[in-house]
Amino acid sequence: MHVSSASFAYPRLDGATRAYLAARLGERVVPGALILSTCLRIEIAVPGDKEALQRVLGEAFGPDDPTAYLSSAQIRTDQNAITHLYRVAAGLESPFVGEREILSQFRQSVIKAGDGLEEGLFQKLLEGAVAIGRQVREEVLAESPHASMAAVAAQAVGAAERVAVIGGGSMATAVAHALLALPAPPEIVIAARQPDKVSVSGMEIWSIERLEEILASFPAAVSVTSAGRLLVSPDRLATIIERRLRPLLLVDLAMPPDFRSPDLPGLIYYDVDRVAAMAVRQIPSEEADAFVAAAAAGAYRRVVDHPELGPLIGEMMRTADEVVEAAVERFAGRLASPQDRDVLGQTAHTVARRLLSGPVNYLKRPDRHPAAAEVAVAMFDLE
16 A cells, blocks of 8 residues: 655745635545645645545645646655654644644544545554654653644733634634633633534633624734635725724634735734744754654554555454354353353453464564564464
8 A cells, every 4th residue: 555645834835825725625525535734734645646646636626737736735655655644743843843733633634534534554544643643742742831823822912901712613722722821811702603612711702793893892813713715805804903093913823814914004914824933943852753753664664564464464363263263162062051152252252362462463563573474374374
């Protein structure tokens, strides 16, 4: 099996280009592919070669010539693709090393792909990236309350006495929590399309229908919806700003953006790229880099070995099951009841699986002996 990926990401691609691609992508799901779309990146990965990736890009972005998208993407294949996906999930490709939000977004993308992902190696690769992303944060990287885009946005507006968070999703909630974590938190209002589904203590929840009231009166706002379109037209925004008595600080983390900023003296507008540039990148963690690289290499090794080891391990399991069933059947006549037979069968199968776990795990190791597969075939008398 091959793995191929296309990355459209900050800072290689500017915000306008990413916004165009994000708008074309929308909420589209392509069966069999991972599609991760965040404020700073779009990642598309498939279990296949570059031709398979090109077909998926065409489905994801629409009927245009898919080669147009390849020209603006960073294309990776096989081990490079797997390593990159693991690094993205671990937050090692983010402005902040170990950024927290990206892991949740990656995991949600795997869940969203859902039934479109075939049970097998590709799904296990993605689930492995999530597991390693969680592990590297817990065991390698030092926890930092500032290691997120939400925290940077909160720091940008936190001096205001009143801040509106526009949006009701996970990123909006992260911004709200980051505001609450400031030394002197402002008064916070969340404006959402479904305010009854937002539950964050310590702040008011408004309907997004009051958006113009927010833009007209609040000193600061952070917008992070998934609307995929402008919330207010540029002309209407200009009219609202011109009527204000003091400037509005507006941080727009949405992709595509929620607003298009007119050049007005009464508006201080930060788009997502400006927020990313404000992030003071931590010193890269060599330990985290090595940890994730080793995990990705092991995952790739399992992909390469699968044509040989997959059938071998499957045959070992089937042989063990046949031996267990034959033994249980032989002793079944000595048991007092049919329920006893079930207990005996479950026990025997558990013991067999436990005994095989060592050899199977060794076969999966990238540093196993080159002749390990041949030895397993001889030991278990397999064809």
